[in-house]
Amino acid sequence: MSNKELYDRFGVTAEQLDTWADEYESADWSHMRFGEVINGRPKISDKPLDSITVKVPRSRTVAMKRM
Numbered sequence: 001m002s003n004k005e006l007y008d009r010f011g012v013t014a015e016q017l018d019t020w021a022d023e024y025e026s027a028d029w030s031h032m033r034f035g036e037v038i039n040g041r042p043k044i045s046d047k048p049l050d051s052i053t054v055k056v057p058r059s060r061t062v063a064m065k066r067m
Helices: 003-010 014-026 058-066
Strands: none
Touching (some): 003 014
């Protein structure tokens, strides 16, 4: 893949990729900043959540799946 194709497709050049690879392969992560690791999906509310089951006519379910 040419530099132009790389840049057009991914927004980077071969030189940038080589630089990033050199940094990664050096195993020196001292200049990197990492955020807090959060396990699981993000919360949708700070309040307690309830699970509910709702029955609807099959025709509505089919219509919703088409959306």
